[in-house]
Amino acid sequence: MLMRALHEESVELIFGYPGGAALHVYDAVFRQDKIEHILVRHEQGATHAADGYARSTGKPGVVLVTSGPGATNAVTGIATAFMDSIPMVVISCQVASHLIGTDAFQETDMIGISRPIVKHSFSIEDPNDIPIVIKEAFHIAMTGRQGPVVIDIPKDMTAPDKTFNYYYPSEVSIRSYKPPVSPDDQQVQRAVDAILASKKPVLYAGGGAISSDASSELIELNKLLKAPVTNTLMGLGVYPASDEHFLGMLGMHGTYQANMAMHNADLIIAIGARFDDRITNTPSLFAPNAKIIHLDIDYSSVSKIIEANIALFGDVKNSLTKIINKLNDGLNNHDPENFIPWLNQISEWKALHGLNHDLYLDQSDNNMILPQQVVQHVYQETKGNAFVTSDVGQHQMFAAQYYHFDEPRKWINSGSMGTMGFGLPAAMGVKLAHPNEEVVCITGEGSIQMCIQELSTCLQYNLPIKIININNEALGMVKQWQDMNYGGRHSESTYQNSLPNFVELARSYGHEGIKIEKNSDLKEGLRKAFSLKEKLVFVDIYVDPSEHVYPMLVAPNGSLKDIWLGKDKKA
Amino acid sequence: MNKKNILIILENKPGALARIVGLFHQRGYNILSLHVDAVEDTSEFSWLENDLNIQLKPNEVSKMTISTKVSDALQTQILRQINKLIDVLYADEKK
Ligand SMILES: Cc1ncc(C[n+]2csc(CCOP(=O)(O)OP(=O)(O)O)c2C)c(N)n1
Ligand SMILES: [Mg+2]
Numbered sequence: 001m002l003m004r005a006l007h008e009e010s011v012e013l014i015f016g017y018p019g020g021a022a023l024h025v026y027d028a029v030f031r032q033d034k035i036e037h038i039l040v041r042h043e044q045g046a047t048h049a050a051d052g053y054a055r056s057t058g059k060p061g062v063v064l065v066t067s068g069p070g071a072t073n074a075v076t077g078i079a080t081a082f083m084d085s086i087p088m089v090v091i092s093c094q095v096a097s098h099l100i101g102t103d104a105f106q107e108t109d110m111i112g113i114s115r116p117i118v119k120h121s122f123s124i125e126d127p128n129d130i131p132i133v134i135k136e137a138f139h140i141a142m143t144g145r146q147g148p149v150v151i152d153i154p155k156d157m158t159a160p161d162k163t164f165n166y167y168y169p170s171e172v173s174i175r176s177y178k179p180p181v182s183p184d185d186q187q188v189q190r191a192v193d194a195i196l197a198s199k200k201p202v203l204y205a206g207g208g209a210i211s212s213d214a215s216s217e218l219i220e221l222n223k224l225l226k227a228p229v230t231n232t233l234m235g236l237g238v239y240p241a242s243d244e245h246f247l248g249m250l251g252m253h254g255t256y257q258a259n260m261a262m263h264n265a266d267l268i269i270a271i272g273a274r275f276d277d278r279i280t281n282t283p284s285l286f287a288p289n290a291k292i293i294h295l296d297i298d299y300s301s302v303s304k305i306i307e308a309n310i311a312l313f314g315d316v317k318n319s320l321t322k323i324i325n326k327l328n329d330g331l332n333n334h335d336p337e338n339f340i341p342w343l344n345q346i347s348e349w350k351a352l353h354g355l356n357h358d359l360y361l362d363q364s365d366n367n368m369i370l371p372q373q374v375v376q377h378v379y380q381e382t383k384g385n386a387f388v389t390s391d392v393g394q395h396q397m398f399a400a401q402y403y404h405f406d407e408p409r410k411w412i413n414s415g416s417m418g419t420m421g422f423g424l425p426a427a428m429g430v431k432l433a434h435p436n437e438e439v440v441c442i443t444g445e446g447s448i449q450m451c452i453q454e455l456s457t458c459l460q461y462n463l464p465i466k467i468i469n470i471n472n473e474a475l476g477m478v479k480q481w482q483d484m485n486y487g488g489r490h491s492e493s494t495y496q497n498s499l500p501n502f503v504e505l506a507r508s509y510g511h512e513g514i515k516i517e518k519n520s521d522l523k524e525g526l527r528k529a530f531s532l533k534e535k536l537v538f539v540d541i542y543v544d545p546s547e548h549v550y551p552m553l554v555a556p557n558g559s560l561k562d563i564w565l566g567k568d569k570k571a
Numbered sequence: 572m573n574k575k576n577i578l579i580i581l582e583n584k585p586g587a588l589a590r591i592v593g594l595f596h597q598r599g600y601n602i603l604s605l606h607v608d609a610v611e612d613t614s615e616f617s618w619l620e621n622d623l624n625i626q627l628k629p630n631e632v633s634k635m636t637i638s639t640k641v642s643d644a645l646q647t648q649i650l651r652q653i654n655k656l657i658d659v660l661y662a663d664e665k666k
Contacts, residue, residue: 111586116597120657123585140657175625176582176660300651 005134007034015046019066021093024158041453045425047077052429060087068106079117081148083416087141088148097154119147124157135172144179145298183312188322198267200342207234208272210408217320226336230258234415237405251279253397256353263560265290272316275305285559295319368544375402386438391423391447393477395470397549399442421450431463445471455509467538472545506538516541576665579635582658607635
């Protein structure tokens with residue numbers, strides 16, 4: 001019944017791991033051929049893989065785990081999806097209902113444990129409810145502000161010796177759940193008036209614009225406005241990086257021009273973005289002269305950190321369409337010329353302290369390989385078309401800064417949770433959804449070891465991912481903070497020569513491995529890796545361990561114009 | 572900081588109360604008092620039935636009153652967070 005309901009939800013793939021409480025369900029998995037099950041090597045991997053699948057397709061990811069340790073292992077991945085508003089349905093099996101509350105073998109209160117990190121959860125109390133609960137779970141995961149939903153199913157609810165009248169509802173409506181759809185006209189007019197009155201606007205788009213599939217509306221809007229656009233870490237790709245109006249990412253490690261533009265703006269149009277603390281720096285010092293228009297589907301995201309002057313509640317795709325329609329109705333005439341002095345000012349900032357995207361051209365061995373060069377070479381070799389997953393640390397920020405994303409859903413990273421270990425399993429989910437596309441995991445030697453067991457899954461399902469391990473022999477981001485704020489005391493951020501031989505490790509899993517230590521080998525090595533189309537290749541690249549990520553906002557107590565540009569250089 | 576009373580109408584389902592209490596804890600809001608009853612006589616909430624275009628059956632929803640100490644700015648946020656919970660039909664300051 002469960003499998004049939006999942007099939008009716010158009011589920012193609014489930015990521016999971018079996019166990020005692022899940023045996024009935026796994027027997028049903030075996031006896032059907034509509035849905036493919038991917039056996040991971042750790043339940044955390046299942047959740048991240050489902051998450052990568054969801055982020056790259058826009059469809060919900062589905063996870064199946066057993067009770068107790070199976071469920072608790074899934075927690076990190078559920079929290080990761082929750083914090084980034086990714087649609088996911090997690091089916092966690094439970095001990096039989098008569099055993100609940102008795103401290104039975106592998107009993108854990110999964111509903112209780114997951115409560116703060118799910119959009120909603122269900123406990124099955126009657127097998128007849130399974131189809132309707134599945135329907136509601138997918139509806140909740142996919143609508144409004146998306147997020148993970150847990151369904152806890154006691155073992156006896158899945159017993160094969162009972163039969164039921166199966167009925168799958170085609171529609172569902174939950175009377176206590178009605179997310180906003182479209183903003184009211186008056187608010188839209190106020191927003192348009194504010195845009196027409198502004199001289200220094202910035203469009204600031206985040207992950208919500210991707211969830212809403214609003215990329216084309218955003219591009220269309222800016223064909224009319226010709227205003228500068230910045231994206232959050234979660235929003236990269238929603239506005240094409242190669243467009244002349246794109247400022248790059250903003251925030252903690254955002255570009256100089258993006259943060260300066262935000263700080264000096266007279267109008268900020270937030271589009272599916274939530275003024276996270278990595279974006280605002282000190283909220284009381286944030287963009288002192290800006291009016292705020294906030295487009296969001298979640299009421300609680302608006303005026304939470306930064307007070308909005310104009311709020312447009314609804315699916316941001318609809319909100320953008322309404323703004324576009326108003327700008328086109330002949331009554332609200334915008335002259336893009338108004339923004340030219342502002343754009344010129346931003347170009348000056350960019351010329352002054354913008355990122356250097358030509359580092360890859362230096363292929364001499366005078367210096368060690370820089371991590372930024374690695375990302376630039378990967379960008380060149382993949383012609384900017386790859387799906388890129390990442391982990392957490394310096395390598396993640398370098399990937400975000402130097403790989404230019406021209407399309408949404410191509411940059412897959414754990415933005416809000418910052419979960420090390422996300423990259424490889426997420427790449428599996430992406431590759432399974434897009435078997436003919438290049439999928440690259442840009443990781444660090446710290447992060448990759450948190451879910452490295454999934455190399456075995458990659459062999460089983462033949463997933464030729466390219467792993468780019470930016471190896472600085474340290475928990476680089478931690479070390480950077482220790483350099484900057486703790487007098488260079490590297491407390492527990494290096495491993496004292498205990499790293500594995502990654503090339504041999506990859507080979508022992510049946511994959512290919514390439515080690516690169518010299519700048520002059522970088523281009524060739526990467527070219528070779530990408531030429532091995534049928535193989536997972538683990539490229540272990542030794543980079544300058546002393547490199548820091550810049551720009552970096554001065555924190556605490558800084559604003560968006562207080563920026564470290566280098567080790568001894570402040571803007 | 573002002574004392575505010577919040578009225579919440581929510582589905583009388585397992586776990587619904589825990590979600591409200593959990594939310595207050597998770598977001599660092601404090602609870603001065605909390606009272607909850609299943610709603611036997613639904614006539615008191617005919618206004619809600621009209622607003623949402625629904626029909627309530629006896630004991631199908633619960634009525635909860637929470638008093639809390641918050642600033643005006645945070646109060647909107649608390650109400651929005653409560654309303655965001657899937658099982659909540661209504662939450663607002665109790666007048
Ligand atoms: C699961 C988890 N534990 C700890 C952290 C804190 N943390 C953030 S970055 C980082 C270092 C990551 O090292 P590595 O993967 O080698 O990346 P690098 O910064 O060196 O590029 C750590 C420990 C985290 N984000 N996630
Ligand atoms: Mg490292």
